[in-house]
Amino acid sequence: MFYPNILQPGFDSDALVLCCALTNNTRHMINNKVMMALGKKGIIVNVAREALIDEVELVKCLVEGEIGGVGLDVFENEPNAPRELFQLDNVVFLPHAAAFTNESFYDVAQVMTANLEVFFTNKPLLTLVNNKF
Secondary structure (H helix, E strand, O other), X not given: OOOOHHHOOOOOOOEEEEOOOOOOOOOOOXXXXXXXXXXXXXXXXXXXXXXXXXXXXXXXXXXXXXXXXEEEOOOOEOOEOOHHHHHOOOEEXXXXXXXXXXXXXXXXXXXXXXXXXXXXXXXOOOOOOOOOO
């Protein structure tokens, strides 16, 4: 199991921000042990994928006051969030909408147009998809 540096001796932080990929090695990397190390003042902000956090343990730690709070814009079983979270004052929900800006829509249109142009002129695509992880 992968454990972030929060479990290393001498590590002292009140905030843990998650912004990494979800892989077999990172699934539920934020478990009860990590939450206990973060402590009662600790805040977790997840802007990546919810399955990075053991959601059952997260709810338990929040309800029991073992961690200070959480900011979430994703849930492990979307669109269903644990009902218990809606009753807590130490939970902040945000929409997972970072890409919904005028600039990002413009950039996507530019890339799409450029890819169509090279495709129809039998040239290599500019943005190939690599599904080998």
